[in-house]
Amino acid sequence: MTELASGSTVSQLLSFNAQLVGAAQMRDFYFDPHTKHYTGMQNVLKGWCARIRWADKVLHSDFFHTAAGQPVYLECADNYQDMRERFAALRPRFRQAVGLPADAVVTCVIDRGIFSQDVFAQAVAAPDYHLITWEKNFKPGPGDPKKPSGQYVLERTRNHAQDKRIYRFEYLDQDWAKNPKMRQLIVRATNPQERTVEVGVLTDDRQRAASEIIYLMFNRWTQENDFKHLDEHFGINQITSYASVAYERLKDQVQQKQVKSGAYKALEQKAAQLKSQLSKLLLSQHQHPRKSVQRTERIAALTKDLAQAQQDQAKTQKEVSRLEVLIEQQMVRLDTRNKRLLDSLKLIARNAFYQALQPFKSAYNNYRDDHELFRNLTQADGVLSESADQVEAYLLPTVNYPPALEKIVSGLLKEINGKDPKIPDGSGRRLRLHLGRKTGLQIAIVP
Numbered sequence: 001m002t003e004l005a006s007g008s009t010v011s012q013l014l015s016f017n018a019q020l021v022g023a024a025q026m027r028d029f030y031f032d033p034h035t036k037h038y039t040g041m042q043n044v045l046k047g048w049c050a051r052i053r054w055a056d057k058v059l060h061s062d063f064f065h066t067a068a069g070q071p072v073y074l075e076c077a078d079n080y081q082d083m084r085e086r087f088a089a090l091r092p093r094f095r096q097a098v099g100l101p102a103d104a105v106v107t108c109v110i111d112r113g114i115f116s117q118d119v120f121a122q123a124v125a126a127p128d129y130h131l132i133t134w135e136k137n138f139k140p141g142p143g144d145p146k147k148p149s150g151q152y153v154l155e156r157t158r159n160h161a162q163d164k165r166i167y168r169f170e171y172l173d174q175d176w177a178k179n180p181k182m183r184q185l186i187v188r189a190t191n192p193q194e195r196t197v198e199v200g201v202l203t204d205d206r207q208r209a210a211s212e213i214i215y216l217m218f219n220r221w222t223q224e225n226d227f228k229h230l231d232e233h234f235g236i237n238q239i240t241s242y243a244s245v246a247y248e249r250l251k252d253q254v255q256q257k258q259v260k261s262g263a264y265k266a267l268e269q270k271a272a273q274l275k276s277q278l279s280k281l282l283l284s285q286h287q288h289p290r291k292s293v294q295r296t297e298r299i300a301a302l303t304k305d306l307a308q309a310q311q312d313q314a315k316t317q318k319e320v321s322r323l324e325v326l327i328e329q330q331m332v333r334l335d336t337r338n339k340r341l342l343d344s345l346k347l348i349a350r351n352a353f354y355q356a357l358q359p360f361k362s363a364y365n366n367y368r369d370d371h372e373l374f375r376n377l378t379q380a381d382g383v384l385s386e387s388a389d390q391v392e393a394y395l396l397p398t399v400n401y402p403p404a405l406e407k408i409v410s411g412l413l414k415e416i417n418g419k420d421p422k423i424p425d426g427s428g429r430r431l432r433l434h435l436g437r438k439t440g441l442q443i444a445i446v447p
Contacts, residue, residue, distance in 0.1 A: 005337035013344040014073055014097045020351050021070045024099040028067040028107045028216060030223040031090075031114075033060040033083055034230075036237055042244050043331050047079035059239065059334055061343065062086055064094050067109075069222035070354070071230065071347045073097050076336035080254060080322070083113045088122065091129065105129060107205065109216045112136045117179060123204040124181045130208070132217055135176075135184065135200025148188070149173040152211045154218075160365045165192045167218075173210050176202060187214055226350075233375065234346040243335040247326040250333060258319040267313040274306040353378070359415060363408045373399070377409065383436060390429050394436030401435075410435050 018024060037049045038057040047058040062083075064073040073094045077086055087110070100106065107130045115136040123131035148170040156165050168190040176184035185201040201217050230236035247254075260268070281299050285292075353375075360374045361367070376397055385392040401409060413433040421431045 001338055001341065005341040010337075010341050010344050011097060013341070013348065015099065017344065017348045017351060018072050018098040020348065020355075021066060021072060023066060023070075023072040024101070026066050027104065028109065029072070029094075030065040030067070030069075030220060031063070031087060031108050031110045032065075032220075032223055032227075033062045033077075033086075033113075034227050034236070035060050036239065038239070038334070040239075040242060042242070042334070043329070044244070044334060045079040045326075045331060059336070060086075061236070062090055063223070063227075064090075064098075065223045065226060067216060067219070067222075069226045070351055071226060074340065074343055074347065076334075076340050076343075078333050080257075080326075080333070084116050084119050087114060087119075095128075103128075107132060107208075107216070109133070109220060111220065120179055120182050120202070120204065130203060130205040132201065132203045132205070132213055134217065135202050138198075138200035140186075140198045150210055154215065157367070159367050161362075162365075167191055169211070169214055171210055171214060185210055185213060189218065229371075230346065230350060234350050236343055236346055238339075238342075239334070240339040240342050241335060241337075243338075244332040245335050247323065247331050247333065251323065251327075254323060257322040259322045259325070261317050261320045262325075264313065264316045264318045267309055267316055271306060271309040271313060274302055274309060278302040278306060360408070360412050363411065364405070373405070386429075388429075390432055391423050392432045392434060394434045396436045406435065 035047070035049050035051070036059045037052055038044055038059050040057075044057050044059070046055050047060070048055050049058050058079060060077045060079070060083075062075050062077060063071055065071050073090075075086075075090060075093070081089070087108075091108075095104075095106075105128055109132045112134045114131070114133050119131070123129065149172050151168070151170040154167040154169065156167060157163055158165050170188045172186040174184055174186075176182040181204070183203050183206055185203075186198065187201055188196055188198045190196045201214060203213055205213065227236075278299065281295060281302065285295060285299070356378070357371065357374050360377075361370050364370050364373070376399060377395065380395040380397040382396055383394045385394070395413075413435060417432050423429045423431050
């Protein structure tokens with residue numbers, strides 16, 4: 001497997017997967033890392049893990065999904081680069097793997113983790129992509145106009161095709177005060193239970209309709225929802241291989257980065273704590289001018305300590321090579337080549353499954369359990385009957401279908417048979433699928 005993972009196999013698999021869903025014709029994509037909490041003993045980098053709600057050893061899988069929620073590209077990474085740096089490096093490789101035309105302008109919809117003035121500047125200057133994201137730490141201001149720039153209604157299905165839910169949106173469309181080159185949409189969204197939230201959405205795209213931008217941003221849950229399905233049904237959360245590579249061997253493969261030294265950060269933190277304590281005492285002295293010997297002595301001591309901390313800070317080397325620090329600490333990076341190979345196969349399996357699900361989903365029209373029922377059918381035991389020109393498979397699901405559902409499943413199998421599928425053994429024999437029945441065993445006692 002390692003030999004396959006080291007060659008061009010992964011690129012070919014991802015290219016095939018993109019063709020399977022027609023990704024080259026699409027222009028809107030969701031980007032988000034899926035983070036795996038690493039609990040092994042190896043000395044890997046720590047990062048924020050939402051699942052455990054704190055920083056610990058992690059492995060990131062950076063995903064691109066289509067706007068319909070289909071995964072089309074992934075790469076694995078540790079926390080040497082943050083998400084914003086990885087996104088910039090990933091875009092060209094993603095475009096090539098998906099087969100996007102060189103002149104295609106794509107829109108990337110990303111969560112708040114991308115928030116950065118540097119990233120916004122890159123998006124404004126880039127000719128081949130637009131960015132849409134939430135405004136981080138958005139707070140409605142008292143000066144927000146009461147009259148919106150526009151409004152629209154979004155209809156979304158819930159449990160079946162006729163079960164509609166209405167969501168109402170009002171928005172203010174304007175330049176972003178913190179960066180006028182960016183477009184800000186202040187959105188008031190009201191759900192069917194009449195609960196209203198107000199959020200900020202940012203984009204560099206000046207031409208696109210506000211309703212489309214808002215829809216793409218609020219529809220990000222499709223990617224999050226797919227991560228859950230990939231975890232539960234396709235094992236995307238498995239690390240696969242625990243091989244690793246020491247950072248000593250990665251010298252020529254990673255970009256050098258300068259970071260604040262540990263000593264400098266410690267002194268910086270100490271100075272900040274001293275400033276905070278001193279500020280509180282000075283405020284107390286201002287509010288209560290009556291002389292306090294103890295307070296005066298404490299202010300003098302803190303002032304002296306702060307001056308010493310600032311002198312020490314000025315003498316301390318501010319930046320060091322992060323790579324050299326990691327080498328000194330004997331840090332390693334997980335070798336994810338095998339994982340990426342298997343995960344690419346899992347993406348193909350996921351997309352193929354969902355494509356096969358669609359006819360059943362439409363005919364069954366019950367979104368509560370259609371996925372579970374169809375999965376049960378695809379994993380059913382069966383009985384094979386072979387002849388020279390065809391193989392008949394009688395599927396035996398583990399559940400007993402009521403008449404209406406049995407009719408739907410039989411119709412689905414008939415539709416598949418109508419496409420004249422062949423056994424993939426090179427014999428050219430036809431495959432015919434039938435819905436069988438489990439009749440049990442009959443036992444007779446003969447005297």
